[in-house]
Amino acid sequence: MNDDRLEGRIAIVTGAGSGIGAAIARRFAAAGAQVVAADIRAEAVETLAGEHRGVTARGCDVTVSTGIDALVDETVRRCGRLDVMVNNVGQSIAGWLKDATDAEWERVLALTLSSTFFGVRAALRVMLPRRSGSIINISSGAGFCGAPGLATYGAAKAGVNNLTQSAAVENARSGVRINAISPGAIRTPGILQWAAELPGGVAAYEQTLLPGRFGRPEEIAAAALFLASDEASFVNGALLPVDGAASARMAAIDVPPG
Template sequence: MSDHTIDAHALHATAKYKQFPDLANQVAFITGAGSGIGRAMADAFAANGTHLALLDVNIESLERARAELHRTFPQIEVECLVASIVDETAVEAATASIHARFGRIDILLNNAGISANRPTLELPAQQWRHAIDVNLNGVFFCAQAVARHMVAQGSGVILNTASMYGTVAAPERAAYCASKAAVVMLTKVLAVEWAPKGLRVNALAPGYVHTALVQELVSTGRMDLAALKKRTPAGRLGEPHEIATLALFLASEHAAFINGQAIVADGGWSAYSYI
């Protein structure tokens, strides 16, 4: 591939996202970075000159992301780590490795999570525990490990990915709604506790976003895309780059007085009471 082609790709990717100059040369740690919203976050922050540490359980998706990012944004550094966020020892080791390489961690995009849809009377204890473990415990482990370094440096931004279903209820989502609502409250606790130490902690609360997982559910008949669009006042699903752009703003100095909030981006879904 020619340098001209690389420059064209970089120009296109950079133009896709709002520019926040204060994010240049910062270090962002992104969990669940191999696909979906996490992968879009990697592009968004790379387009702003942010160096990246990407964590996922899928090594193939991480290596693909690394290659694409190096090709499009050769000026940034990319570190890839394979680990599960439910393993606190692995999280501590990954965080220490990132800090050793870059010397600081400025932003944590605490994005990794799983879906959990099943009638509550049929929900096995194992599935309930797994949802809580990934969606809540993993978020806590990552926030705690990274915040220790942020407190030492006197600054940092943590963005936890919750969900609109952490603010409103839906049937057959007991584990998902409970875990994401807990992420919202955890975010508020961490925000008020760590604000005096120079940290900001907020939550992203996306609605239905057009990811590969959603596309798979649609293609297998487990999700009615037409019904979702009709139910959403915006008339469509969100796109990963829209959630990533929200993360850029919240991580930037423009959001310096926003702390302890769950910012819902759902096309009006949760504001609309009609079923």
């Protein structure tokens, strides 16, 4: 697909070594951006960078605020500015709320909510003086509704949603836009590992999904490209579901055949 919507733009994507983050990095590079693909697994983003022109790799643990600050500062030093920041890392630890340990709670909050806060803050600090930029947080349907076994993750993603809205409202006249994408179940290594533990495994889980299939990481990347581009110039503070209608469903009504 010939697309120049991000020609010359500088973007950072965290958690770009796998799944949704990798798809966003690839799509942004294909649209003309210079992409800094950051991941705690440096070797994963190095492979991605080796395969795609316009992608450079950086090792980074997003749970450490100084690490994200350094990532953003180094990008600005090297590339002159930052146009797009995608805060993509987030992770659940499945289990009943009554059994969740303090350490699990802290870990899920660190990976999912604190990492997003660090990324939003670091990006705002360099984008606000230029009065330009797009920040995209990857949230989840679990941030809107209760889901058995996902309470800590859902609470953290609800935090991501409010952080997104608060940042957008606080900076509504700044030229910097802050939005979130709320993916449905997307076929990535992360979710396949989680679904494999469910009764019936991955195939049974996929059958329960409202659209009858997993989404593809590329379907999230397409929405991220829109939010990153100037076409979304009046989209700010949005929590955009990309989920095959999952979040629109009234749960008491059965799924129609077809």
